[in-house]
Amino acid sequence: VRKFLLDYFFEERQNLRFDFRIEKPLGSNEDSTFTICHKTEVIKNTLDPVWQAFKIPVRALCNGDYDRTIKVEVYDWDRDGGHDFIGEFSTSYRELSRGQSQFNVYEVINPKKKVKKKRYLNSGTVSFEMFYFIIKNCIINYTVSVEVSLVYGNPAQPTSLHYMSPYQLNAYGMALKAVGEIIQDYDSDKMFPALGFGAKLPPDGRVSHEFALNGNPQNPYCAGIEGVMEAYYQSLKSVQLYGPTNFSPVINHVARYAASEKDGSQYFVLLIITDGVISDMAQTKESIVNAACLPMSIIIVGVGPAEFDAMVELDGDEVRISSRGRCAERDIVQFVPFRDYIDRTGNHILSMARLAKDVLAEIPDQFLSYMRTRGIKPSPAPPPYTPPGQPLQTQI
Structure with missing residues (x-):
């Protein structure tokens, strides 16, 4: 989840080396699993949490693909680390970009509860108060x-x-x-x-x-x-x-x-x-x-x-x-x-x-x-090519 910011130099070849210790098996996106791109802070002692605003580059959120699936999971925090799964919902950058409206209120669904309980509707809702984007990509x-x-x-x-x-x-x-x-x-x-x-x-x-x-x-x-x-x-x-x-x-x-x-x-x-x-x-x-x-x-x-x-x-x-x-x-x-x-x-x-x-x-x-x-401004990045039959997804 942690992001590293590096200075970029147009005129140099910058070789990067990463040394790390594997404590848990690493997942792979080749089998359509999700990649965690953001975790919110914990809001304690309330059933109606309001999270702080956060920024995610479009590249990190969905790799520039406006229709790529973005999954949001909600947990009840426990001190011992065994956080209880409340539910989830899916959206996309294109949906989020519609701004504050009925489109950006999502039902949080727990699939297991939905199967077991016939009267189960949802585990609550999540709404986005504001969503905005800043174009920084420049395709030349x-x-x-x-x-x-x-x-x-x-x-x-x-x-x-x-x-x-x-x-x-x-x-x-x-x-x-x-x-x-x-x-x-x-x-x-x-x-x-x-x-x-x-x-x-x-x-x-x-x-x-x-x-x-x-x-x-x-x-x-x-x-x-x-x-x-x-x-x-x-x-x-x-x-x-x-x-x-x-x-x-x-x-x-x-x-x-x-x-x-x-x-x-x-x-x-x-x-x-x-x-x-x-x-x-x-x-x-x-x-x-x-x-x-x-x-x-x-x-x-x-x-x-x-x-x-x-x-x-x-x-x-x-x-x-x-x-x-x-x-x-x-x-x-x-x-x-x-x-x-x-x-x-x-x-x-x-x-x-x-x-x-x-x-x-x-x-x-x-x-x-x-x-x-000449007043020429950067254009938004086009969606990247995704091979047929290999959907790529993102998890918040």
């Missing part, structure tokens, strides 16, 4: 796009940032895995469009700054971050790395999708992994200013030893980015250099965790700023 489909700059040396050479070592991930792979494994859980279907920029494509050697890493321009989506990483490594075997490095095509690519989803149902996160060189600074600034009014955020991870002055300018933490005299409506860019997070002991897992924490830290505020300025 984060759509994550991944863009990888391929301009940096021969991937067959150990000096290249794209070098595929048989022993560990390269810098691009570590950055992609670190950020992707956290943010992928915010995407409903975990299918990510992955694009590359800065390469000559087969068979004619055409230079592209917006090509599908999986080689399928009609369907650039990859299954999970593992699918993105596989497409990235496969592309290194088929394309020729080539400059210049242009950011604006991939930013505009995602912005086109974001422009068609302004109702708050989707929010787009663009992850760009780059060596820091940028050839179209003016166009990139204009693209970011245009994207700042869309449901979209841009994460840039810089890898390698290059100077990242241009990336810092795009970040806009200190000075809001502008283009042609027009200032960005809000800050949507977060940049971090991966080298600042390399653990000195060589612990890559720790390096990746630190990177993900900082690079994702601004996403919640950027998301909220878009929703608030």
